[in-house]
Amino acid sequence: MKIVRYLDSGSPEWGCVSQESVFRLGGDPLNNPKRGEMAGPLKSVKLLAPCRPGKIIALGINYPGATGLTETMTEPLVFLKPGTSASGPYDDIVSPFPGKEVWGESELALVIGANNTILGYTAANDVSADNVEGWDHHLARSKAADTFCPLGPWIDTEYSPANRIIEGFQNGELVRRGNSNDRLWQDGQTVAWLSTWMTLEPWDVILTGAPTRVVPRRYLKEGDQFVVRIEGLGELRNRFRERRLQ
Amino acid sequence: MKIVRYLDSGSPEWGCVSQESVFRLGGDPLNNPKRGEMAGPLKSVKLLAPCRPGKIIALGINYPGATGLTETMTEPLVFLKPGTSASGPYDDIVSPFPGKEVWGESELALVIGANNTILGYTAANDVSADNVEGWDHHLARSKAADTFCPLGPWIDTEYSPANRIIEGFQNGELVRRGNSNDRLWQDGQTVAWLSTWMTLEPWDVILTGAPTRVVPRRYLKEGDQFVVRIEGLGELRNRFRERRLQ
Numbered sequence: 001m002k003i004v005r006y007l008d009s010g011s012p013e014w015g016c017v018s019q020e021s022v023f024r025l026g027g028d029p030l031n032n033p034k035r036g037e038m039a040g041p042l043k044s045v046k047l048l049a050p051c052r053p054g055k056i057i058a059l060g061i062n063y064p065g066a067t068g069l070t071e072t073m074t075e076p077l078v079f080l081k082p083g084t085s086a087s088g089p090y091d092d093i094v095s096p097f098p099g100k101e102v103w104g105e106s107e108l109a110l111v112i113g114a115n116n117t118i119l120g121y122t123a124a125n126d127v128s129a130d131n132v133e134g135w136d137h138h139l140a141r142s143k144a145a146d147t148f149c150p151l152g153p154w155i156d157t158e159y160s161p162a163n164r165i166i167e168g169f170q171n172g173e174l175v176r177r178g179n180s181n182d183r184l185w186q187d188g189q190t191v192a193w194l195s196t197w198m199t200l201e202p203w204d205v206i207l208t209g210a211p212t213r214v215v216p217r218r219y220l221k222e223g224d225q226f227v228v229r230i231e232g233l234g235e236l237r238n239r240f241r242e243r244r245l246q
Numbered sequence: 247m248k249i250v251r252y253l254d255s256g257s258p259e260w261g262c263v264s265q266e267s268v269f270r271l272g273g274d275p276l277n278n279p280k281r282g283e284m285a286g287p288l289k290s291v292k293l294l295a296p297c298r299p300g301k302i303i304a305l306g307i308n309y310p311g312a313t314g315l316t317e318t319m320t321e322p323l324v325f326l327k328p329g330t331s332a333s334g335p336y337d338d339i340v341s342p343f344p345g346k347e348v349w350g351e352s353e354l355a356l357v358i359g360a361n362n363t364i365l366g367y368t369a370a371n372d373v374s375a376d377n378v379e380g381w382d383h384h385l386a387r388s389k390a391a392d393t394f395c396p397l398g399p400w401i402d403t404e405y406s407p408a409n410r411i412i413e414g415f416q417n418g419e420l421v422r423r424g425n426s427n428d429r430l431w432q433d434g435q436t437v438a439w440l441s442t443w444m445t446l447e448p449w450d451v452i453l454t455g456a457p458t459r460v461v462p463r464r465y466l467k468e469g470d471q472f473v474v475r476i477e478g479l480g481e482l483r484n485r486f487r488e489r490r491l492q
Contacts (some may be wrong), residue, residue, distance in 0.1 A: 005334040011389050028364065052360045053327065054300070054328070054329060054330070055301075055328040055330065077387075078386050078387045079386040080327075080328060080390060081326075082301040082326060082444065083300060083301065084300070084301065084445045084447065086452070094443055096490075097443065112483070124311050140323045140324050140325040140326045140386075141323075144324075144326060144443075144444055145443045145444055146443070146444055161263045189342055196342055196343040197343065197387070197390075197391045197392070198330055198331070198390055198391055198392055199330045201330065213374070
């Protein structure tokens with residue numbers, strides 16, 4: 001099942017996607033959800049982030065060649081994005097940091113279900129801004145702004161993450177590319193390891209790392225489009241703009 | 247009003263504290279809560295963290311003399327702790343990182359209410375572990391483990407944060423001390439600034455920074471007690487232990 005959230009008369013609703021249409025979701029979306037009546041054609045329905053994560057945990061270094069990778073590394077690097085940074089699959093990325101360089105990263109993400117299970121998979125864009133004044137080495141502010149984590153278009157509960165191509169495009173130019181099999185930590189291992197030191201909750205999202213760049217870093221300019229494409233799963237398409245202070 | 251959460255027959259309940267007793271809370275705890283019937287004497291009631299934060303935002307450098315402070319600093323340094331790291335005012339701090347150095351930091355914290363208001367104040371312990379293998383410069387893992395953010399004992403909605411002594415004690419020895427007035431960023435300014443780049447939600451918690459150490463850093467050993475004492479507000483008392491893997 002492809003679980004979505006969508007806007008219905010101004011309120012978020014659970015739904016699922018089938019045959020290019022959005023249907024309402026009956027029952028608990030975590031346990032045995034059922035397809036209900038049709039809400040509308042997929043193209044006419046406003047999709048939201050497919051869940052509202054309590055927290056978003058991101059693996060910083062999970063592909064060969066990633067910046068910071070060392071031969072002695074025995075554990076992934078982890079950082080956090082708040083649930084409030086999540087946004088919809090076609091929403092604008094709005095930078096609140098005028099004049100700061102901002103870039104996108106294409107990532108395969110998993111969504112936690114009940115009891116530390118993997119409910120399913122979704123695409124994610126780990127949007128990041130240049131470190132504040134060069135000294136925000138914690139990268140918290142750089143990655144935590146509203147709209148800095150587009151997710152979607154759906155949570156595919158039947159998706160197999162094996163041997164999938166993960167790509168990022170900026171204005172149509174391929175900027176990142178990798179294969180999910182090349183990840184240093186695979187999903188079951190990641191979830192098990194995280195669970196040894198933090199409680200994972202339903203709807204928490206784990207970003208499994210960005211594949212390496214295939215061109216030098218491109219920064220986002222007003223009106224640029226960043227596309228995250230994950231083989232067999234779906235696509236995010238987000239425009240970038242800077243928020244102008246009044 | 248001093249808002250608490252407490253355990254009642256295994257379930258968390260909202261309450262308030264008055265005259266050394268815990269009372270049930272009637273109405274919405276965010277808007278015009280009312281004191282209900284007595285639940286029990288304060289000493290016999292198991293207090294939980296006084297809220298379950300969506301996110302915990304911490305200011306890294308907010309006192310004169312703090313590590314990393316520069317004369318050119320125009321903004322505070324920010325990092326995140328997940329809501330799942332919150333724990334009760336007298337709960338054990340349990341490190342899941344055997345053999346890693348762990349320490350406590352005493353902080354005055356504020357709790358967000360409706361519409362970006364400050365609902366009230368509470369005490370916080372920003373527990374931190376040594377960086378993983380020396381390369382977790384993001385400090386996310388170091389600060390995000392379950393139990394690494396004791397909060398409480400209550401949210402005091404009538405507390406004035408002006409000119410208050412903030413202290414940390416390890417096994418009775420004073421290890422940190424500062425005055426809230428010395429903070430570089432005061433609370434209204436902090437909330438307004440954070441709101442320019444991230445949505446703050448009710449029950450989000452903001453840790454306003456640790457005052458500087460008055461002795462060299464002390465690491466926590468099995469059974470040690472760390473006390474956070476905030477003048478006029480209350481005290482956290484947490485024992486430290488390492489979780490032994492089976």
